[in-house]
Amino acid sequence: MSGESDVKTLVIDEQEVSARSGQTILEVARENEIDIPTLCHLDGLSDVGACRLCLVEIKGSNKLLPACVTTVQEGMEISTGTERLRAHRRTILEMLFAERNHICSVCVSNGHCELQTLAQEQGLTHVRLPYRNPELRVDASHERFTIDHNRCILCTRCVRVCAEVEGAHIWDVMGRGIDSIIISDLNQPWGESACTRCGKCVQVCPTGALFDKSKIGSDHPKYPDFLPYLNLMREAK
Amino acid sequence: MSKLRLATVWLDGCSGCHMSFLDMDERLLELAEYVDVVYSPIVDAKVYPESVDIALVEGAVASVDDEKKIKKIRAHTKMLVAMGDCAITGNVPSMRNPIGPEAILDRAYIQNASAQQQIPCVVVPKLLKIVRPIHEFVKVDVFLPGCPPSADTFHTALTALINGGPLDIPALTRFGA
Numbered sequence: 001m002s003g004e005s006d007v008k009t010l011v012i013d014e015q016e017v018s019a020r021s022g023q024t025i026l027e028v029a030r031e032n033e034i035d036i037p038t039l040c041h042l043d044g045l046s047d048v049g050a051c052r053l054c055l056v057e058i059k060g061s062n063k064l065l066p067a068c069v070t071t072v073q074e075g076m077e078i079s080t081g082t083e084r085l086r087a088h089r090r091t092i093l094e095m096l097f098a099e100r101n102h103i104c105s106v107c108v109s110n111g112h113c114e115l116q117t118l119a120q121e122q123g124l125t126h127v128r129l130p131y132r133n134p135e136l137r138v139d140a141s142h143e144r145f146t147i148d149h150n151r152c153i154l155c156t157r158c159v160r161v162c163a164e165v166e167g168a169h170i171w172d173v174m175g176r177g178i179d180s181i182i183i184s185d186l187n188q189p190w191g192e193s194a195c196t197r198c199g200k201c202v203q204v205c206p207t208g209a210l211f212d213k214s215k216i217g218s219d220h221p222k223y224p225d226f227l228p229y230l231n232l233m234r235e236a237k
Numbered sequence: 238m239s240k241l242r243l244a245t246v247w248l249d250g251c252s253g254c255h256m257s258f259l260d261m262d263e264r265l266l267e268l269a270e271y272v273d274v275v276y277s278p279i280v281d282a283k284v285y286p287e288s289v290d291i292a293l294v295e296g297a298v299a300s301v302d303d304e305k306k307i308k309k310i311r312a313h314t315k316m317l318v319a320m321g322d323c324a325i326t327g328n329v330p331s332m333r334n335p336i337g338p339e340a341i342l343d344r345a346y347i348q349n350a351s352a353q354q355q356i357p358c359v360v361v362p363k364l365l366k367i368v369r370p371i372h373e374f375v376k377v378d379v380f381l382p383g384c385p386p387s388a389d390t391f392h393t394a395l396t397a398l399i400n401g402g403p404l405d406i407p408a409l410t411r412f413g414a
Contacts (some may be wrong), residue, residue: 103332104413105322105384109254120344120411126372128327133334191335216375 044227109208110218141191152209158201248296260388266314302362311375
């Protein structure tokens, strides 16, 4: 029997909310229609706190904490949209744009891209940092899909969906820091990997880094909404 | 009130922003009551004027000539508007950055040329190693992203800039729009 201590009460943006013990700040905020921007989080996948866009301020703590991997505590007072947080979010987005070669106008995801949409929502009109212009590969060896590393933001959604949902785990991350790169199998061409061709990674990719070869122009909306349902059906068995 | 002096400039871009500007159609006549176009690819002036109130700059900085121009424009302009994604991000012209100008010129003028194989070196300006947005060279006052920004975006933004009214650019346009 669940006792009363399983219910936590806390304050998010001056709004009193209640939560179940073990819920994350992000879950509770979204249940209460408080918007916290995210990029690496996706409903149906484990959380890794990689993108840092969901950072929030918690009264009494001098650290900013990622809402997607921080569980609620009794009496927490959380702010999700202070000027400091907004400034950090803009800087994070600017670093993502500067890190690789994101050319929105010629991208298959133009108009359907989570990075592009977030930039607009966060009021980004230009990038203050110098662009790095790295030389990166495009792997088109797969018969159905392409990975363009120029557009990858290393959110690792593809890695997680392949390992956790499809159970194939052909994607992983090689290297460290700014040299990190998504690889298939042991850094072999995607077309020669053990890929099951399910296409889940393409649907969960927030940018145009993973795309379907049959799509042209910018006509490539993605539909990651199947994940929570798929998980639900599996748990019900 | 005397008319504001407006300039439009075309650096390394496709001229699409200028096309979109012209797509304001009859609204251009309305704007013409408030501004004089003193310098532009579509008017006759060959030299950038001494004093300009608003300059709309299309295109990235890709050559030594572009670099010289943008510095001159800044020195003689009150309000510099980066017009479109090339001016703001480098956009398509910057796609050569990871490869470098030598390899690009070699592919275009030597490998793919069936006759007269030679890389142009007279009259045309020398390309910079890296194509960069204009705000990496000079201070930019207003950023108007889009590829190209729509005619409606131009109309709303220019009306606000001319009248000094409020202007919420992210509500109007975005990268790649």
